[in-house]
Amino acid sequence: MIRRIVERHKRRYGSPRVRQELRQVHGKRVSQKRVARLMRENRLNARCGWRRPRTTDSGHGLGVCGNVLDRDFRAEGPGRKWVSDITYLRVLGGWLYLTVVLDLFDRKVVGWAFSDRMDAAGTVVAALGMAVKNRPPPPGLIFHSDRGSQYCSHVFREALRAGCPDVRQSMSRRGECRDNACAESFFATLKRELEGLDGRRSSAQVRQSVFMYVQTYYNRVRAHSAIDFVAPDVFRSARIA
Numbered sequence: 001m002i003r004r005i006v007e008r009h010k011r012r013y014g015s016p017r018v019r020q021e022l023r024q025v026h027g028k029r030v031s032q033k034r035v036a037r038l039m040r041e042n043r044l045n046a047r048c049g050w051r052r053p054r055t056t057d058s059g060h061g062l063g064v065c066g067n068v069l070d071r072d073f074r075a076e077g078p079g080r081k082w083v084s085d086i087t088y089l090r091v092l093g094g095w096l097y098l099t100v101v102l103d104l105f106d107r108k109v110v111g112w113a114f115s116d117r118m119d120a121a122g123t124v125v126a127a128l129g130m131a132v133k134n135r136p137p138p139p140g141l142i143f144h145s146d147r148g149s150q151y152c153s154h155v156f157r158e159a160l161r162a163g164c165p166d167v168r169q170s171m172s173r174r175g176e177c178r179d180n181a182c183a184e185s186f187f188a189t190l191k192r193e194l195e196g197l198d199g200r201r202s203s204a205q206v207r208q209s210v211f212m213y214v215q216t217y218y219n220r221v222r223a224h225s226a227i228d229f230v231a232p233d234v235f236r237s238a239r240i241a
Contacts, residue, residue, distance in 0.1 A: 001022060005022070011046055016225065021223065066170070085100065087187045087191075089197055090197055097118055107227055112127050112214060113127040128163060140165075141168070145169075
């Protein structure tokens, strides 16, 4: 049963999520230590990731915002708190930039954008536009990010005010990546679990792989430890119904 779960999730699940699926789906009461031991003995461990280069350029003269979010990663409803970040993905011949926007209510990726450059329009503005279209936020949204130049740019702040009524922009403190831990955690999960990020696939192939991972797996299927080990779409349906 463990082998089938691991293979179905393409070695993306470690022992905690495998144990949860054994309990929730198959009704098997088993300790995490036993699941971890069986996975280790049968070489069913989750895939490992790789470290990314730095993407945040905070050495700019643009204005920054205070940390309104203050590491309070719980939200009472959808559209109350969003977090966002940018990362590199290795592709054939270079890098592809991925920007995401996550809703802290159900940890769903509500917006994302790919870009060949680090300009604000192609990264953070595009991802924000998708998020607003997919999940129009109520007044008072807290939008949190690092203090990179893209999030501090005039073009992004104008888009944020236009798409999000009474928005409060929040930024991590300098050098404190844990202030944006949820977005950082998503990228770590993506790079650990998704195949083909080793620089051997084209930009178009990586874009398609990430799209399929986010849209059909992460948001709809993958158990998330912060929301009772269910998928974001399942969590929201249960809470909003």
